Amino acid sequence: MDRDFDIIVFGATGYVGRLIAAELLRSAPEGTRLALAGRDDSRLRQAAQGLGHPQLPVVVADAFDAQALSRMAARTTVVVSTVGPYVKYGMATAGACAAAGTHYVDLNGEVLFARDVIDAFDRPARSSGATLVTACGFDSVPSDLGVLVAATTAREAGAGELLGTTMHLRSFSGGMSGGTIDALRTQIDASRHGVRTPGRSSSDPYALSPDRDAEPEPRGRRNSVIWLETSRDTREFAAPFFMARYNEQVVRRSNALLGWAYGRGFRYREAQDTGKGAKGLVKALGIGAALPAFVISLATPGLRQVADRLLPAPGQGPSEESRANGHFTIEVHADTTGGQRVVATVADERDPGYEGTAVMIGEAALALAAGQGLTTGVSTPAAALGLPYAQRLRERGFTITGAVSPG
Template identity: 50%
Template sequence: MSDRQREFDVIVYGASGFAGALVAKHLATKSPQGTRIALAGRSAAKLERLGLDLPIVVADADDAEALTTMADRTRVVVTTVGPYAKFGKPLARACAETGTDYVDLTGEVLFARDSIDENHEVARRTGARIVHSCGFDSIPSDIGVHVLHELVQADGAGELTDTTLVVTSMRGGVSGGTIDSMRHQVDVMKKDRRLRRIGASPYSLSPDRKAEPDLGRQPDMLTLAPSEVDPSLRGHLAPFVMASYNTRVVRRSNALRGWAYGRGFRYREVLRVGSPVIARVTKAAMSALVIGFAVPPIRFVLDRVLPAPGTGPSESNRTNGHFTMDIFGVTTTGARYRARVKAQGDPGYAATAVMLGESALALALDRDRLPKSEGGVLTPATGIGDALVDRLRTAGLEITARKA
């Protein structure tokens, strides 16, 4: 972000939507006194109905001039308006051009790839930190590996090699916005072979694919024996629905840091389940969902039974949700390490509102503690780093790392 004074510290764009309202309420109640928060969207009336007594900015998602004016008024824009590939590109571009920091909660690999190509060099020139994926996708993954790496480095234990995130416990509803993003990505990829190749590549978000080490196939749809991950792990391991996105974010962090995690760093994500049958069913269901979106008759049914955009779980379900993610790493010296990221609250809503809101506050208020960077399209680890770790811990998340 450029150093000149801005009218606001944080603008929440899409604050009248389901997820945006949760972020706005978190910031309104948890921000330090004196933090200048504003609400933004295309309808002033809807924003006023939130009852938060905060300034309102009106800007439509396809009005580039209005978005640029909005971005120029604040230090940070936090946006929940998706699918991002459909609605998010003009705002990310406006922030890059005006030197305004930006955070979102995207899990869309094609949008993130486009943003890297279109905005990285612009943001480097202006000093903007464009930080995608600051919700359940992909803060637990990216920040979890970050703290694991820091401890390995502090111990002088070499570099990380095989590293696996295991979702050991999770309870939460499915986001209508996430489902809509999946629909949109399936629609565009089935029409374009080049986009399918990008989506399938394990290094689709890397800054320079040719510079990446050749580590062979790194599949996302994994069913593993626990012993393949760590001797202490029990249960059965099935594919994790967001592995295909989170793994690419973590690999981008490694590359942006000059492969500091290790050039032999192999990263994967899985979900712990109760039986091998459930593991196989989980894998089949995930494949069937993607195929179903691509087949019109099945898509017709799915569109009527899956959550709609702008909807989400009840307050009770949001409160009672939770997640625990354990990250197991082996180093080049043979040492084993383990990190944990754990939070109370529905992962995609209550916990995400905290993670996204605290990401924005770290960028706005903790400038002297951010990782050294000229700006660009960054990741939570490379764009916010330890400033975010500290804020999330203060907000109630458990983020730890230890030698196993």
């Protein structure tokens, strides 16, 4: 079917939407047909003007207008959705894409939305030939590709499958937007009031699995506030990583979608390294205390009002100067059935939640627009885009490597 556009950025007047549109204008191959979409025509035209491309086509669509969303989806090969919180605003957009055979990527970090999209649209998307890929930003591309590269490295070296695997956040500097905060508020509310059954509860480690009954029960220190990693890993104190739960669920889904390519004995968790000695211990304790306190502040009505006055509002985000200092490095350390150890590294010198995320989702959209998707249905970055996607990111300046060492 002939489409008017290759990629539509839906939510292009928002903070992150503008960054993604700017990234695509810089990096898309010549001839790529890009359009901006949102609910306000005048704001869309202002956004196009601000991007230095006043001639960019605009498409007016509201997240609650099913007919407008269907028309939008039918006009493009790929929709990049930045309209969140997704559990509140995203279902109709994903559904329109699944029905129209239009590929879809988003920045979702909300497990209940991801589960709802899987349940509602996986089968229709497979029937229409659409690929719906959630979590195409810092949630959860580095984790997902890091484990994929680790498993591939192990297999190619004859080291077998992965066993106990830990993602370490080794370094991180980045900001947080009002939209991210709003998504967290909405996720907390949905988790508190939603149906809490296996496959539906946000705390289920296999909430996104395509076959929950086939999955093992998790083992290890899932609830530890701090721990000292073994000498085979980083030998640093570590705290809970604030994105760990969702990333872990996405990575486990990838393993299942890939036919348990990482192994039936694959066990996965994530941690944030804080350093060695007393300084590392104090930092780990501080993060371990601050994270639950932050969640409690958003979950408690009186405290939420105070937090709302201090936190950025939707549409707001860090300054360009602040974003310029962003970077991240993760390492995936894994035991293998062959007795060796494998380490995969994913790193970038851009703000992970903004410029880095814009590159991640932009390259995912470009890959799908070019017909490089590996599967249809509701998928993950690793399962839908695979190693060619990792190579795309390398070509954009990301470090993505894997190495095997004796056990």
